[in-house]
Amino acid sequence: MDISIRIGGAAGQGIQSIGAALAKFFCRSGFHVFTNQDYMSRIKGGHNFYQVRISELPLSAALDEIDILLALDQNSIAIHHHVVRETGIIVYDQATGTADFTEPASLAIPLALVATEANGTKIMANNVALGALLGLMGQDLAGINDIIQQQWANKGAELVRQNIEVAKAGYDFVLNHSDHRLAIPPPSTKGYLLLNGSQAISLGALVSGCKFYAAYPMTPSTGIMVNLAAQAKKHGIVVEQAEDEIAAINMALGASYGGVRAMTGTSGGGFALMTEGVSLAGMTETPVVIAEVQRPGPATGLPTRTEQSDLLFILYGGHGEFPRVVFAPGSPSQAIALTNKAFDLAEKYQIPAFILSDQYLADCQWSYAELDTDSLTYTDYRLRNPELEKLPSYQRYQVNDTGISPLAIPGESSHLVVVDSDEHDEDGHIIEDAATRNQMVEKRLFKKLRMLRKEIAAPELIGHRQPEILLLCWGSTYGVVKEVTEILEPDHSIAMLHFSELFPFPASEEFAYLQLLDQASQTISIENNAGGQFAKLLRAETGFGVSTLINKYDGRPFTTTNLLGELNEFLG
Amino acid sequence: MNSWDEIYKGQRPAWCPGCGNFAILNTLKKVLLEEGIKPHQFTIVSGIGQAAKLPHYTKCNTFNGLHGRTLPVASGLRFANNQMLVLAVAGDGDCYGEGGNHLLHAIRRNMNIKLFVHNNQVYGLTKGQASPTTTTPTPTKTQPFGALSEPLNPLALAISLNCSFVARGFAGASGLPHLNKLMKAAIHHKGFAFIDILQNCVSFNKVNTFHWYKERVYQLEGSYDPRDRAAAFTRCQEWGDRIPTGIFYQCQRPVFEEQIEILNKTPLTKQIFDFEKAKQEVNGFS
Ligand SMILES: Cc1ncc(C[n+]2csc(CCOP(=O)(O)OP(=O)(O)O)c2C)c(N)n1
Numbered sequence: 001m002d003i004s005i006r007i008g009g010a011a012g013q014g015i016q017s018i019g020a021a022l023a024k025f026f027c028r029s030g031f032h033v034f035t036n037q038d039y040m041s042r043i044k045g046g047h048n049f050y051q052v053r054i055s056e057l058p059l060s061a062a063l064d065e066i067d068i069l070l071a072l073d074q075n076s077i078a079i080h081h082h083v084v085r086e087t088g089i090i091v092y093d094q095a096t097g098t099a100d101f102t103e104p105a106s107l108a109i110p111l112a113l114v115a116t117e118a119n120g121t122k123i124m125a126n127n128v129a130l131g132a133l134l135g136l137m138g139q140d141l142a143g144i145n146d147i148i149q150q151q152w153a154n155k156g157a158e159l160v161r162q163n164i165e166v167a168k169a170g171y172d173f174v175l176n177h178s179d180h181r182l183a184i185p186p187p188s189t190k191g192y193l194l195l196n197g198s199q200a201i202s203l204g205a206l207v208s209g210c211k212f213y214a215a216y217p218m219t220p221s222t223g224i225m226v227n228l229a230a231q232a233k234k235h236g237i238v239v240e241q242a243e244d245e246i247a248a249i250n251m252a253l254g255a256s257y258g259g260v261r262a263m264t265g266t267s268g269g270g271f272a273l274m275t276e277g278v279s280l281a282g283m284t285e286t287p288v289v290i291a292e293v294q295r296p297g298p299a300t301g302l303p304t305r306t307e308q309s310d311l312l313f314i315l316y317g318g319h320g321e322f323p324r325v326v327f328a329p330g331s332p333s334q335a336i337a338l339t340n341k342a343f344d345l346a347e348k349y350q351i352p353a354f355i356l357s358d359q360y361l362a363d364c365q366w367s368y369a370e371l372d373t374d375s376l377t378y379t380d381y382r383l384r385n386p387e388l389e390k391l392p393s394y395q396r397y398q399v400n401d402t403g404i405s406p407l408a409i410p411g412e413s414s415h416l417v418v419v420d421s422d423e424h425d426e427d428g429h430i431i432e433d434a435a436t437r438n439q440m441v442e443k444r445l446f447k448k449l450r451m452l453r454k455e456i457a458a459p460e461l462i463g464h465r466q467p468e469i470l471l472l473c474w475g476s477t478y479g480v481v482k483e484v485t486e487i488l489e490p491d492h493s494i495a496m497l498h499f500s501e502l503f504p505f506p507a508s509e510e511f512a513y514l515q516l517l518d519q520a521s522q523t524i525s526i527e528n529n530a531g532g533q534f535a536k537l538l539r540a541e542t543g544f545g546v547s548t549l550i551n552k553y554d555g556r557p558f559t560t561t562n563l564l565g566e567l568n569e570f571l572g
Numbered sequence: 573m574n575s576w577d578e579i580y581k582g583q584r585p586a587w588c589p590g591c592g593n594f595a596i597l598n599t600l601k602k603v604l605l606e607e608g609i610k611p612h613q614f615t616i617v618s619g620i621g622q623a624a625k626l627p628h629y630t631k632c633n634t635f636n637g638l639h640g641r642t643l644p645v646a647s648g649l650r651f652a653n654n655q656m657l658v659l660a661v662a663g664d665g666d667c668y669g670e671g672g673n674h675l676l677h678a679i680r681r682n683m684n685i686k687l688f689v690h691n692n693q694v695y696g697l698t699k700g701q702a703s704p705t706t707t708t709p710t711p712t713k714t715q716p717f718g719a720l721s722e723p724l725n726p727l728a729l730a731i732s733l734n735c736s737f738v739a740r741g742f743a744g745a746s747g748l749p750h751l752n753k754l755m756k757a758a759i760h761h762k763g764f765a766f767i768d769i770l771q772n773c774v775s776f777n778k779v780n781t782f783h784w785y786k787e788r789v790y791q792l793e794g795s796y797d798p799r800d801r802a803a804a805f806t807r808c809q810e811w812g813d814r815i816p817t818g819i820f821y822q823c824q825r826p827v828f829e830e831q832i833e834i835l836n837k838t839p840l841t842k843q844i845f846d847f848e849k850a851k852q853e854v855n856g857f858s
């Protein structure tokens with residue numbers, strides 16, 4: 001079974017709450033779910049959709065063909081009716097739309113009327129639609145009660161009860177007025193967790209001991225701040241909305257200097273403002289984690305859409321030369337693990353560490369049986385009392401073999417912690433002499449980089465071990481390229497190589513991936529950008545040039561359907 | 573070795589001889605000694621400029637960050653450690669120009685930060701361009717036809733934002749005992765305390781010289797009531813032949829970090845992280 005439901009409507013019509021409830025329902029019934037969202041940068045009107053894909057097998061991408069279209073306005077019918085499969089159905093309200101075609105099938109439900117007849121109000125019409133969808137899929141409605149309860153809990157018991165009744169009315173309407181049913185196997189006993197990229201990065205921060213998060217709201221990064229703010233009290237985290245992104249990163253650095261793990265998050269435009277602060281982190285060797293959730297640029301671009309166009313910006317953003325790590329998770333579970341690794345390396349090496357996400361990863365929900373927590377780590381690398389106080393003397397930038405000077409906390413002992421954005425000596429005081437300058441660059445950059453390189457994991461290979469066709473990808477395209485690889489693998493010598501740890505660029509000692517690239521007859525870099533930024537990075541770091549680029553820069557993610565189409569001509 | 577210049581002895585200053593910064597530095601050292609504040613018990617956060625080099629010339633925890641970004645770093649530090657005395661030292665270009673937005677919001681937040689702005693009405697370190705407080709129409713190398721923008725009145729700005737402590741000091745010998753008192757009052761104030769310190773720049777400000785200030789500054793009279801915001805706003809407009817110094821305005825406002833429940837008992841930096849509890853959140857989620 002592989003069913004996709006698309007809910008279309010204008011902003012403000014509540015399509016997100018219908019989609020979220022549906023996703024939760026199936027996840028709890030033991031189905032795998034993948035959801036993605038397409039929305040405009042407006043609060044009311046326009047056109048948005050929310051898609052839920054359901055299967056017994058794990059899912060990692062979206063399809064273009066759908067089985068049910070719930071159209072909350074005429075626009076949704078016009079835009080999406082042609083992607084409804086022959087066996088599919090369109091559900092709409094005759095008050096807001098018409099379906100003047102015979103194929104695919106359609107079912108008109110007077111949503112508001114059904115709601116009021118069931119003693120509800122017009123505002124509850126969305127729950128009529130939710131009940132109707134579950135009816136069309138032959139589900140047992142009982143499972144929806146808890147979900148409605150959760151969604152409406154803060155509105156009072158009476159409204160919860162009414163909404164449940166209204167959903168039942170929608171469900172019954174389908175039973176009485178339509179024979180159309182989608183075949184869905186009985187639910188399994190074990191439910192799954194649903195997690196999107198924003199939640200995953202927040203969880204990764206929380207589980208890494210992040211105590212301070214400062215940010216300025218910017219789509220699609222704001223979800224991280226919202227999630228952390230919700231956990232703030234329980235887990236002792238301070239979340240501060242800064243006056244701008246410059247303040248956000250400088251606050252994070254101040255907090256980090258003060259002795260806590262600190263993070264900031266933004267999108268490309270906000271990161272542009274942060275770059276001087278990134279450089280400050282590099283010079284002062286202050287640990288900080290920065291999440292950059294990309295959207296299409298340049299400038300304001302397409303604020304609510306997706307793109308992978310800030311890779312090179314993140315690699316080089318910040319004046320001067322200093323080490324950094326850049327991770328680009330491909331899924332929510334990778335986002336937890338890599339956020340954890342970013343915090344660990346940021347503090348271990350006293351550097352800025354980046355999580356590169358995008359709107360697609362941020363908003364897509366994946367389902368998991370269980371999330372791995374065994375491989376998560378927490379080591380406090382700071383020099384605290386009683387060890388700190390015992391030292392006869394302390395120098396913040398002491399030169400040693402590793403380049404990693406002890407990171408003490410100001411105020412914790414009688415030793416002073418002096419940091420400076422000017423070039424400085426071991427004590428942290430301003431210098432200008434050439435010898436000390438050289439010594440500091442050697443310490444800060446070269447020594448640390450040598451060790452840092454060894455921390456970076458090899459890219460992940462999925463598919464044939466000696467492929468003719470090798471698909472290269474990084475970050476959020478992981479899921480869709482994986483699904484496509486798995487579809488093509490039975491008939492083709494194909495594999496994918498996914499890079500989630502991008503900088504320092506993975507060495508090929510542990511896993512000789514360069515050999516695979518050399519041996520493949522086609523190497524195709526699949527990127528959600530116009531310039532093939534990863535392919536450029538690969539070439540700069542290894543000298544290898546890919547044979548083909550597949551780029552998508554319309555602000556929309558790749559789907560399994562369109563990527564398969566794009567690859568067709570290369571399959572022979 | 574318990575005189576102020578021994579206890580707080582720092583690097584040798586790279587300021588010009590005769591600079592008003594020396595008087596501010598020495599006054600601060602005396603205040604610290606008189607208040608019994610040991611070098612490790614406070615942090616000076618500064619930006620970039622001649623004034624911002626100050627922490628290196630004393631002995632203290634130091635975050636000498638970027639031009640204009642003093643207050644966000646100071647705020648972050650207070651979030652991490654609300655038991656740390658945090659002094660922010662900036663120049664007029666640093667704080668009113670490059671970092672102007674941060675000043676507005678630091679005043680609004682009212683965190684326990686003591687901000688001392690060395691206001692020499694000029695960009696010193698970059699050699700004499702107009703600053704936000706440069707008098708019109710002073711010509712400079714980058715404004716050969718004169719600085720044309722209305723000079724910023726930092727006190728009026730702060731009072732309009734209901735800043736909980738607003739003062740002006742003068743870094744001339746005659747003003748130092750008074751500056752000493754202002755700094756102490758700022759340190760004892762609960763919340764954000766702001767002192768704009770008039771300071772001469774021997775190299776680049778040929779208009780507002782030491783003598784120019786000395787002839788004009790006077791202290792607000794003893795009967796002046798700093799709780800009266802309207803009066804404060806009126807008095808801070810005085811500029812010209814007579815320039816008042818003192819505490820213009822002071823009020824009690826909720827201190828930002830005191831309103832964050834999780835900081836009430838232990839500073840964030842001393843709170844032990846419960847890794848196991850946090851891990852449970854990962855699967856307990858959704
Ligand atoms: C982002 C940035 N822009 C510009 C500068 C150059 N700069 C350094 S200090 C300064 C102004 C100094 O004036 P002020 O803050 O009044 O300090 P003063 O030297 O007068 O004490 C400028 C423009 C810089 N360091 N960083």
Ligand SMILES: [Mg+2]
Pocket residue numbers: 621663664665690691692693694695696703
């Ligand atoms: Mg100045």
